[in-house]
Amino acid sequence: xxxxxxxxxxxxxxxxTELVISLEKLExxxxxxxxxxxSGASPAGGCLISLTCDYRVLADNPKYVxxxxxxxxxIIAPFWFKDTLMNTIGHRASELALQLGILFPxxxxxxxxxxxxxxxxxxxxxxxxxVMAQWLSIPDHARQLTKNMMRKPTADRLVKHRDSDIQNFxxxxxxxxxxxxxxxxxxxxxxxxx
Amino acid sequence: xxxxxxxxxxxxxxxxTELVISLEKLExxxxxxxxxxxSGASPAGGCLISLTCDYRVLADNPKYVxxxxxxxxxIIAPFWFKDTLMNTIGHRASELALQLGILFPxxxxxxxxxxxxxxxxxxxxxxxxxVMAQWLSIPDHARQLTKNMMRKPTADRLVKHRDSDIQNFxxxxxxxxxxxxxxxxxxxxxxxxx
Amino acid sequence: xxxxxxxxxxxxxxxxTELVISLEKLExxxxxxxxxxxSGASPAGGCLISLTCDYRVLADNPKYVxxxxxxxxxIIAPFWFKDTLMNTIGHRASELALQLGILFPxxxxxxxxxxxxxxxxxxxxxxxxxVMAQWLSIPDHARQLTKNMMRKPTADRLVKHRDSDIQNFxxxxxxxxxxxxxxxxxxxxxxxxx
Numbered sequence: 001x002x003x004x005x006x007x008x009x010x011x012x013x014x015x016x017t018e019l020v021i022s023l024e025k026l027e028x029x030x031x032x033x034x035x036x037x038x039s040g041a042s043p044a045g046g047c048l049i050s051l052t053c054d055y056r057v058l059a060d061n062p063k064y065v066x067x068x069x070x071x072x073x074x075i076i077a078p079f080w081f082k083d084t085l086m087n088t089i090g091h092r093a094s095e096l097a098l099q100l101g102i103l104f105p106x107x108x109x110x111x112x113x114x115x116x117x118x119x120x121x122x123x124x125x126x127x128x129x130x131v132m133a134q135w136l137s138i139p140d141h142a143r144q145l146t147k148n149m150m151r152k153p154t155a156d157r158l159v160k161h162r163d164s165d166i167q168n169f170x171x172x173x174x175x176x177x178x179x180x181x182x183x184x185x186x187x188x189x190x191x192x193x194x
Numbered sequence: 195x196x197x198x199x200x201x202x203x204x205x206x207x208x209x210x211t212e213l214v215i216s217l218e219k220l221e222x223x224x225x226x227x228x229x230x231x232x233s234g235a236s237p238a239g240g241c242l243i244s245l246t247c248d249y250r251v252l253a254d255n256p257k258y259v260x261x262x263x264x265x266x267x268x269i270i271a272p273f274w275f276k277d278t279l280m281n282t283i284g285h286r287a288s289e290l291a292l293q294l295g296i297l298f299p300x301x302x303x304x305x306x307x308x309x310x311x312x313x314x315x316x317x318x319x320x321x322x323x324x325v326m327a328q329w330l331s332i333p334d335h336a337r338q339l340t341k342n343m344m345r346k347p348t349a350d351r352l353v354k355h356r357d358s359d360i361q362n363f364x365x366x367x368x369x370x371x372x373x374x375x376x377x378x379x380x381x382x383x384x385x386x387x388x
Numbered sequence: 389x390x391x392x393x394x395x396x397x398x399x400x401x402x403x404x405t406e407l408v409i410s411l412e413k414l415e416x417x418x419x420x421x422x423x424x425x426x427s428g429a430s431p432a433g434g435c436l437i438s439l440t441c442d443y444r445v446l447a448d449n450p451k452y453v454x455x456x457x458x459x460x461x462x463i464i465a466p467f468w469f470k471d472t473l474m475n476t477i478g479h480r481a482s483e484l485a486l487q488l489g490i491l492f493p494x495x496x497x498x499x500x501x502x503x504x505x506x507x508x509x510x511x512x513x514x515x516x517x518x519v520m521a522q523w524l525s526i527p528d529h530a531r532q533l534t535k536n537m538m539r540k541p542t543a544d545r546l547v548k549h550r551d552s553d554i555q556n557f558x559x560x561x562x563x564x565x566x567x568x569x570x571x572x573x574x575x576x577x578x579x580x581x582x
Contacts, residue, residue: 074527139268
């Protein structure tokens with residue numbers, strides 16, 4: 001499955017719907033493993049999608065930054081983003097990453113544990129394939145139950161608080177001050193791109 | 195206390211009974227500290243025993259691998275193995291180690307935090323003794339209460355879910371498919387040993 | 389805000405009262421960030437104060453050790469010291485640090501994550517200022533809510549168990565054996581200082 005709408009895959013409603021349909025199909029494919037290969041920047045939602053995967057391979061290009069940069073936009077990463085990040089890089093590193101909205105370049109992403117492997121851009125696909133081969137060699141049923149044991153508490157917490165989280169987010173994001181803060185950020189981005 | 199039945203200390207009922215009796219005796223010895231020195235491979239249950247110790251010293255020999263390799267056998271590490279591993283090496287490293295059933299050689303075991311020290315094989319015992327001396331120099335009552343504060347939640351969780359965990363395990367391990375999977379694994383081991 | 393009563397800032401009732409008043413004033417200052425710069429040793433309570441900060445800068449001087457050394461005094465770090473340490477350096481490192489009462493010199497403190505930066509003594513202040521500038525550049529409201537999301541569970545737990553914790557501590561510290569243990573430790577300190 002490839003997200004390709006260069007130069008940017010914005011998480012539009014259309015893209016997300018496509019993604020959900022593709023993932024539902026994949027779930028019925030017994031050989032599915034969630035390995036993500038990233039040749040591109042993964043801020044905010046893109047970072048979260050990669051964190052939910054089993055393994056992250058990132059192309060070694062300083063342009064490809066990854067992180068939950070919500071505070072830079074004046075908003076707050078949802079608690080289930082935070083939970084998922086903490087499971088991946090631990091409490092203290094998450095605290096710094098989330099408060100400062102850090103977007104990690106490849107070497108830093110690897111060091112903090114945000115990604116599992118950094119390889120030259122032309123080896124991303126072959127590396128992902130060889131990692132995938134290793135995962136496929138593990139008895140599938142046992143691996144899936146083990147994964148479930150590790151990740152279910154976090155998923156359960158999301159499902160349990162899902163409705164209140166949506167309500168909080170909608171009321172927060174609708175505030176005038178927040179809308180203004182988002183406009184400032186988007187303005188800066190546009191300026192940067194010339 | 196030494197487990198010596200070279201080349202392999204299988205966790206037979208006999209060995210486990212002996213172990214429990216020895217541990218109960220040791221608990222009454224006020225100077226007891228749980229330092230494990232390993233010259234040998236520690237898969238699955240052997241790894242768990244070492245994780246429950248205060249400190250792990252491993253001989254630097256690539257044959258001495260350590261890890262929870264349950265998935266490779268087609269089975270699942272119990273939740274209290276998982277809890278103990280997570281306390282030792284963190285959430286993300288546990289996820290990889292458990293799903294892939296990784297058996298870490300000494301250098302990798304040290305890097306991920308599965309052991310605390312790796313030394314040449316002939317220095318395992320002297321290293322353990324000097325580590326032990328450091329632990330013995332700490333006021334005992336305060337150290338024990340501190341250890342209890344760190345480990346009690348995990349132990350309590352095991353005790354609370356003990357009966358259901360036993361039932362789950364027995365019913366899981368009795369399934370035809372699982373028995374078959376174990377036979378395949380043991381067959382491979384035998385083949386490997388010639 | 390500077391604590392300066394060289395050579396030692398003991399946490400006397402007077403100092404603590406002053407500290408609380410200063411912190412309450414600072415809380416009303418919107419630009420407040422908790423960055424600590426340490427030129428001095430931070431044992432026990434001093435370490436806890438630094439752990440509650442957002443960022444820790446330590447002068448590179450082997451005399452400036454930092455850690456929760458309660459066991460060495462024959463006492464036990466309170467659970468909320470333990471929680472705060474675990475959030476900073478993880479479970480396993482906390483277990484070793486607390487049981488052995490480790491006081492980390494700068495390089496080790498940095499490696500285990502007890503501090504975030506170690507710099508030459510004459511650069512402590514300038515480093516803290518430049519770190520502070522980075523934190524000030526983040527939209528403030530979003531950063532504060534994010535910090536709250538990370539730290540509130542730990543603070544809530546302290547508040548919830550505060551009364552019983554005080555009672556436990558008072559009854560523990562009043563015991564003859566503990567008073568004796570403290571006297572021994574203080575005696576050693578005096579001897580060391582000549």
